Amino acid sequence: MDAVTNTWTISCALVLVVCFWNMINMVWMRPKKLEKILRNQGLNGNKYRLLFGDMKEFSMFQRSRSKHIDIDNGEEVLSHVVPFPYHALQKHGRSFITWMGWNPRVTVMDPELIKEVLTNLNDFRKARGNPFINFIGTGIVTYEGDQWVKHRKLINPAFHVEKLKNMVPAFRLSCSEMLGKWEKLVSSNGSCELDVWPHLQALTSDVISRTAFGSSYEEGIRIFELIREQSIHTMQALQSLYIPGSMFLPTKRIKRMKAINKEVNLSIRNIIDKRLKEMKGGESNYQDLLGILLESNIKEVEQHQNKTHGMTIDEVIEECKLFYFAGQETTSSLLVWTMILLSRHQEWQSRAREEVLNVLGDKDIDMDRLNHLKVVNMIFYEVLRLYPPVIGTTRMAKKDITLGGFSLPSGVQIGLPIMLIHYDEHLWGSDAKQFNPNRFSDGISKATKNQLIYFPFGWGPRICIGQNFALLEAKMALSMILQKFSFEFSPSYAHAPHIVLTLQPKYGAPLILHKL
């Protein structure tokens, strides 16, 4: 062997040793060290198990659930939707450790700690999870620091009340198209059985296509179909352990996900190019999210005479993809659980309809009138409490920090279990697990006694940017449904809430609709 070959062999061996050492450190030494630190502070949880942590047990709990459950039994609902965290809470107490693979997560149930984590952006960042989630769209939801500040500032104008007001006709149009289809389905006796879930999904995708892309609505619908397929692939990928680098393997699923990404990006880029050309040609005053976003971006660049102040086209594309996913899946989930709970609680359905008919009459519904609906609002708040579309969120300690009495080393995740908190009897009282919109009759602060025990839209600086958009759309849809139909469960309805990124009804929502 000559000297060059010798040096080469030694270098390769060294690289291999370093890689091996890093790997051992990542999957064994670091988790064991963190486990010791966390346990010494009285935090309980399962012992760390090599590579998988709690993930195998997590899947086992999911698999052993019954097929469907009693809608009136809140305990059963909770243990069905989040079986593993529910079990961990019973077994290990109100702050507990779980293992997401080799990463420890400390879940906290104390409202003061939750507030601190969601408010303090200096010490806590969004947890870096499985990178497959990025296929759904990165955008503002994943950014940190200056990049997040810049994007939030540029996107905010798109969700101002005045802009939302202009979107109301688009909401109304999409809803009346859906109801037109329902009216055709009712038989001569004025009733029909219908699984409303796919219709509500189509409604919210239609709304987002119109309000995000306005005139480019047709292309918007195709993009939506691709994003829907992408979210199914993503969910499947998220259910298994992520091995670093596995994203680059040429498996069938990964190839399809990359192809979808390419097609979606290209379609959105074409829409943006067309729009920018129109804007250069003097057209302005776009009322859709994309138009408002591009205008806000152009203003920012002009103000600072510098392109680094605005977003790149690639960044705008990511934001558009995010609007689709964040805006569609969540609002359809809110609407379907509302129809399901109002089928179960007919007295609330009647109260809501009475209010809708009194406040809105049969005139065209506008934003001011929708804002006068009180019972409908109370119902939505209660549905979001018991069936939050996003059942929890996480953050990660950016550095070694103290949270309450706990010293958390840098990199430890903090679990903020929205659904567990919403069902907690210590925080909400003995009727926590029952459907009772009356608790919101004097608003959220009264119902929560000013504690952070209700956060279906998150909290703090990173609170959901689209919450007013979602609530306005949901109010429009429910009001128009209540004006035309009453509804009840079909005998084939089976209650089985499950998570496909958002909380969804596993067997759909077959209801009997009666034309009024």
Ligand code: HEM
């Ligand atoms: C019922 C409907 C909705 C629910 C329950 C919901 C829930 C949430 C939650 C819990 C968060 C915070 C996540 C965290 O802190 O980790 C969030 C953030 C966000 N949501 Fe929503 N959302 C809804 C509708 C929408 C809509 C309609 C849009 C846009 C069209 C949207 C866009 C966003 C964005 C961009 C963020 C990230 C904000 C940031 O990080 O600054 N959401 N949402």
